Amino acid sequence: MRLEAITWDRLAELLADRLLDLEPADGGAWPRVCFDGVPAARPGDLAERVAEALRVRGRPSLVVGAEGFLRPASVRLEYGRRDIESYYSGWFDTSALWREVFTPLDPGGSGRVLPDLWDPVTDRATRSPYVSLPAGGCLLLHGPLLLRHWFPFDLTVHVLLSPGALRRRTPESDHWTLPAFERYEAETDPAGTADVLVRADDPRHPAWNG
Template sequence: MRYEPITWERLARALAVHADGLEPADGGSWLRIGVDGAPAARPEDAAARLAEALRARGRPVLTVSTGGFLRPASLRYEYGKQDPDSYADSWFDTGALWREVFRPLEPGGSGRVLPDLWNPVTDRATRSPYQELPEGGVLILHGPLLLGQWFPFDLGIHLSLSPGALRRRTEESERWTLPAFARYEDEVGPAGRADTVVRADDPRHPAWTGLGTG
């Protein structure tokens, strides 16, 4: 896989131009973009830059983090607080993401998206109000392990880290999750499922494959 150097700002602009020319694959009224990456790759930052670039082009954008759709602690920690298989398989409430984020954006949907569901700090429901994304708007969902869930992304972006960079950039207290990401690479192969891959080993100097890799 060949990578070309790019800045984060140029990357966001290029992706926004590309996204602006896409039609939703399901024939609906909303575009759905996934920014997939381990926490160490900071997918929230890439999502924010892309959202800003899309808004500059006049597109309404709603960004949603999978961190707002964690399961309650009693379910996440059923097999302990540092079980990598549980992290990969059952920490994130994918059913709620389908129900509250993707289903409202299906053809004929209401466009009313729940931006988050669960606060992991208080371990309680957030009770956030629904947000309405106008027709022609763009959803950007960001977080880890996204590309193995069959979410209906019209554009999938994978932020890639080499094993060494992933370990180096992951806080020591979170390194127990590393086997989950190794398993994700082996079982899902996110680079092969994404429409573009961004190598982020050096956060100051990203590189990307261009579009059409998936």
């Protein structure tokens, strides 16, 4: 696949322009966009840049991080702090994401989204207030392993790291998670299935297939 060099700011602008014309596939009022990538790829940074570019264009948006929907430690760490299968399949509360983020944005939904549910540091509910996303506003959800679920995204962006870059940029204390991302690549092929691919081996010089 041919990738072209680009800056992060220019990439955000081009994605924001694309979102201005994006119609939800289900006929609803809120486009839903995925920024998928390992933590070391920092997909949330791109989501925030796109949100700012949308703001300048007069389009509301809401950035939501999947890390705000982790399960309680008693559940996600039931088999230990470094259990690969638990990390891959059970750390994130996908039911809560459906209930609190996606369902309110269904056709005829309320538009009231819970931006986060659980604080992994305090291991307590965040008690964040609901946010009302106006009709036409974009949901920008970021996090790892998102494309292995059947979330109803209208546009998917995958921020890719090569195996070498992934190992270099992942803190050594988190190297135990690397087999989960290798499995994700093998089973889901996010680079091949995402609508937009961004390669970020050098965080100063991204490239994309737009």
